[in-house]
Amino acid sequence: MQDRGNDALLLETRGLTKVFGELKACNEVDLKIAPGEIHALLGENGAGKSTLVKMLFGVLDPTEGGIYWKGEPVRIGSPGEARRHGIGMVFQHFSLFEALTASENIALVFDEKTPISQIAERARAVSVEYGLPLDPHAMVGDLSVGERQRIEIIRCLLQKPDLIILDEPTSVLTPQEANRMFDTLERLKAEGTSILYISHRLDEVKRLCDTATVLRHGKVVAHCDPRQETATTLANLMVGSDVEAVKRQASAATPGPPLIEISNLERPPATPFSIPLRGIDLTVRGGELLGIAGVAGNGQGEFFEAVSGEWRQERADTIRLNGRNCGHKNISDRRMVGAAFVPEERLGHGAAPALPLSDNLLLSRHTTDRRAMVGPLGFVRMGAVKEATQRIIREMDVRKSGEDPEAAALSGGNLQKFLIGRELDREPMVLVVDQPTWGVDAGAAARIRKALIDLARAGSAVLVISQDLDELFEISDAIAVMHDGRLSSPLPIAEASFEKIGLLMGGAEPGHQAHAHAEAHANTEGSHEPGAPI
Amino acid sequence: MRLELIKRPQKSALYSAISPLLALVLTLLAGFLIFSLLGKPPVAALHAYFIEPLSEAWQLHELAIKAAPLIMIAVGLSVCYRSNNWNIGAEGQFIIGGITGSLVPILFPQFQTLFTLPVMLLLGFIGGAAMGAIPALLKTRFNTNEILTSLMLVYVAQLFLDWLARGRFRDPGGNNFPGSIRFPESARLGEIFPSHGSAHWGIVLAILSAIIVWFMMRFLMKGFEVKVLGGSPRAGRFGGFSSTKMVFFAFLLSGGLAGLAGIAEVAGAIGQLRETISPGYGFAAIIVAFLGRLNPLGAIAAGFVLALTYLGGEAAQMSLGVSEKVARVFQGLLLFFVLGCDTLIHYRIKFIFGEAGKPATAKG
Numbered sequence A: 001m002q003d004r005g006n007d008a009l010l011l012e013t014r015g016l017t018k019v020f021g022e023l024k025a026c027n028e029v030d031l032k033i034a035p036g037e038i039h040a041l042l043g044e045n046g047a048g049k050s051t052l053v054k055m056l057f058g059v060l061d062p063t064e065g066g067i068y069w070k071g072e073p074v075r076i077g078s079p080g081e082a083r084r085h086g087i088g089m090v091f092q093h094f095s096l097f098e099a100l101t102a103s104e105n106i107a108l109v110f111d112e113k114t115p116i117s118q119i120a121e122r123a124r125a126v127s128v129e130y131g132l133p134l135d136p137h138a139m140v141g142d143l144s145v146g147e148r149q150r151i152e153i154i155r156c157l158l159q160k161p162d163l164i165i166l167d168e169p170t171s172v173l174t175p176q177e178a179n180r181m182f183d184t185l186e187r188l189k190a191e192g193t194s195i196l197y198i199s200h201r202l203d204e205v206k207r208l209c210d211t212a213t214v215l216r217h218g219k220v221v222a223h224c225d226p227r228q229e230t231a232t233t234l235a236n237l238m239v240g241s242d243v244e245a246v247k248r249q250a251s252a253a254t255p256g257p258p259l260i261e262i263s264n265l266e267r268p269p270a271t272p273f274s275i276p277l278r279g280i281d282l283t284v285r286g287g288e289l290l291g292i293a294g295v296a297g298n299g300q301g302e303f304f305e306a307v308s309g310e311w312r313q314e315r316a317d318t319i320r321l322n323g324r325n326c327g328h329k330n331i332s333d334r335r336m337v338g339a340a341f342v343p344e345e346r347l348g349h350g351a352a353p354a355l356p357l358s359d360n361l362l363l364s365r366h367t368t369d370r371r372a373m374v375g376p377l378g379f380v381r382m383g384a385v386k387e388a389t390q391r392i393i394r395e396m397d398v399r400k401s402g403e404d405p406e407a408a409a410l411s412g413g414n415l416q417k418f419l420i421g422r423e424l425d426r427e428p429m430v431l432v433v434d435q436p437t438w439g440v441d442a443g444a445a446a447r448i449r450k451a452l453i454d455l456a457r458a459g460s461a462v463l464v465i466s467q468d469l470d471e472l473f474e475i476s477d478a479i480a481v482m483h484d485g486r487l488s489s490p491l492p493i494a495e496a497s498f499e500k501i502g503l504l505m506g507g508a509e510p511g512h513q514a515h516a517h518a519e520a521h522a523n524t525e526g527s528h529e530p531g532a533p534i
Numbered sequence B: 001m002r003l004e005l006i007k008r009p010q011k012s013a014l015y016s017a018i019s020p021l022l023a024l025v026l027t028l029l030a031g032f033l034i035f036s037l038l039g040k041p042p043v044a045a046l047h048a049y050f051i052e053p054l055s056e057a058w059q060l061h062e063l064a065i066k067a068a069p070l071i072m073i074a075v076g077l078s079v080c081y082r083s084n085n086w087n088i089g090a091e092g093q094f095i096i097g098g099i100t101g102s103l104v105p106i107l108f109p110q111f112q113t114l115f116t117l118p119v120m121l122l123l124g125f126i127g128g129a130a131m132g133a134i135p136a137l138l139k140t141r142f143n144t145n146e147i148l149t150s151l152m153l154v155y156v157a158q159l160f161l162d163w164l165a166r167g168r169f170r171d172p173g174g175n176n177f178p179g180s181i182r183f184p185e186s187a188r189l190g191e192i193f194p195s196h197g198s199a200h201w202g203i204v205l206a207i208l209s210a211i212i213v214w215f216m217m218r219f220l221m222k223g224f225e226v227k228v229l230g231g232s233p234r235a236g237r238f239g240g241f242s243s244t245k246m247v248f249f250a251f252l253l254s255g256g257l258a259g260l261a262g263i264a265e266v267a268g269a270i271g272q273l274r275e276t277i278s279p280g281y282g283f284a285a286i287i288v289a290f291l292g293r294l295n296p297l298g299a300i301a302a303g304f305v306l307a308l309t310y311l312g313g314e315a316a317q318m319s320l321g322v323s324e325k326v327a328r329v330f331q332g333l334l335l336f337f338v339l340g341c342d343t344l345i346h347y348r349i350k351f352i353f354g355e356a357g358k359p360a361t362a363k364g
Helices: A049-056 A079-085 A102-107 A116-129 A145-157 A175-190 A202-208 A231-239 A300-308 A331-336 A357-365 A382-396 A412-424 A442-457 A469-475 A498-505 A510-519 B013-037 B042-054 B057-082 B090-107 B116-142 B146-166 B202-219 B221-231 B233-238 B243-270 B281-291 B296-320 B326-346
Strands: A011-020 A023-033 A038-043 A064-069 A072-074 A087-090 A163-167 A194-199 A211-216 A219-224 A258-267 A277-285 A289-293 A319-321 A339-342 A430-434 A461-465 A478-483 B002-007 B347-352
Touching (some): A011 A049, A023 A038, A023 A219, A038 A049, A079 A087, A087 A145, A102 A116, A145 A175, A175 A202, A202 A231, A211 A231, A219 A231, A258 A300, A258 A430, A258 A461, A277 A461, A289 A442, A289 A469, A289 A498, A300 A339, A300 A430, A331 A339, A339 A412, A357 A382, A357 B221, A382 A412, A430 A442, A442 A469, A469 A498, A478 A498, B013 B326, B042 B057, B057 B090, B057 B221, B057 B243, B057 B281, B057 B296, B090 B146, B090 B243, B116 B146, B116 B243, B146 B243, B202 B221, B202 B243, B221 B233, B221 B243, B233 B243, B243 B281, B281 B326, B296 B326
Parallel strands (some): A038 A211, A087 A163, A163 A194, A289 A478, A339 A430, A430 A461
Antiparallel strands (some): A011 A064, A064 A072, A211 A219, A258 A319, B002 B347
């Protein structure tokens, strides 16, 4: 009774907070959605978008804060309750049973015992009404991704929701399918339905959305009208450019020999949701630190796996590391030629969560340091491993409890310091790091960045993939941008600016850099067409 | 009131240690309940089931005979499960191992030397491993579910053995009873203390295999590889380990040990190839592996516990007239409670009373 929301709003959140352990995934988020508007929720991976909408849809319980629905405080305990309130959601990864038909899948969310034939009839009616062609009796397993999404949308519409949440809906669609979906959304809006549209594709948001809320590190950093913003300003809000003044150290006077040579790296998409790599060329010389910027999900993970050897190439000379052909080599053999890798995901990729630090040291060092760490018959010399572990812990100032704790027991920053230290300790000639300071506190981040720069200054080639532009501007000698599986040619740091890089991140064509300013307002679909020139 | 499972920040050392014991206690309580419902005096029944079979020396020998195959199979399975491969077909690998090992005395009855038995044991291991290789191949080549394929192959193996024992391998002088010739002495696994009871060297083989595999898991790179790939496959690939090779390693080792157990049973306790050679050891060993915390040394203790349920089943049938199927009930209960109690290692239970956080209704 003491508090009521604003009656004029359909949905409002006040101070909505969700804490996972020590991480505040959402930190006092205020969100206001008016009836009949398309509201964009923008933010990088890990900014808290998914956590926020999961709370709105009753999948997660908020730790603190309130949700107001049409002015009334509500507690949404389950997706079923959310649907009864009139909130529908279309997930990024669909929740459909492949072995059932479209109408059977739709029937699953209805509580009442409506016969399937009737549901199929209603589904057909809605599909005709909204121009979403669909055969209700088709088996889901036989349908394309776009068609599956239509099932989800129709399932949502059949419940006549007041608010529809769409989580990255176009990430799985072709441009044509996306256009058709935009028409449907416009139409729903005209009928007074509100839409919460989650995306990091800025051109779409500018085209479609009336208002936007931008999240960064779980906090709201801006409410704005995307039509008044440029792709660059939106990108800056998302990645955070509040620290403009960055100081850099002078790079080495004479670059060394090329240590990373990638020529025409192609990779077909491994799953329907992954990005193909298209003709990537790149050279990084000794003494050089090259940054790769880009919005998440544009092929960075796929690129990392290709360079590390977790995914191998057809031609041996597609990837050359430290002067040797590595295309056919696996990750251990690439390490043997002097390369080292630190992946984006710390737990479960870079480290095995349930194993102690010493075992995790062995994980990436057992071939390169075989002589020191592994004896006859594969007997592990635990003494040598533990000694190296302690050395890295000292060098990198890793804070931990206990002598040799499990990797999962360390905070993100301390584990990352350990994982970087694990590779630096080998003094590698080539280091490839994905998201070196993601989710890491400022102190640890500074230490990690310094270590990366020091390694490059000592003559190694360092390749840093990051979504943090500040970081890249602080440490890189040159920055290339990855977009839609393509890599732009590197811009020397002296020529790079937030604006230029931001435009490339949004998909502007590198050839048009000179006209970057002019194009900021006319951000077209052109770059999304398959086969667009790079 | 409802229950909620809250994830512990770290796994509980206390429950790691007492979870198997807790499971045993709960199994006994459930047994108490079952015997009461069957109208049998529960205390006397449990006594007959769990205490009496341990009261005399010859019975301890029987216990060791039953424990040997259980331990040997469970040792292999614990490595297999640690690597996140789910071999449910140890029963079939046990049978095939029994068959391949028996080929020597049945097809070459004249071959009676010091090497006869070692060759048989080796062939048993190879036969079980080959049987285990089938689900491994299907999994790595066609991405089939190894739980289903390995389980279905059990029935193939059982029927194959039945066919052999009644047909090709039937003893011509056996009065048409199914079963091969009785093995000559050189093809038999001898008794350890013939004067005390009938336990054969199988139990020693079982304990030896447990110690060797424990050493591998604890100190060798291979054990490390099993742990990493089993716990986080992606980190394993990052470490340069191949999950395809691991599937084969896990199935060849667990299949091979099951096959070894099979030939040890045939050459030890039975002495000929019969139409059935296992009262479900391959399935009971799954329980042994979990009760032993997927630790080869733990499997030794757990193997004796499960062996007791077999003996207890026979004893209870004789003294109380309950079906020996009760043994299966106890084995099932034990697995159920072991897996249930293991939840407590990673989660704690929170009781939520009342409907404190009842959702407010929105549309008045």
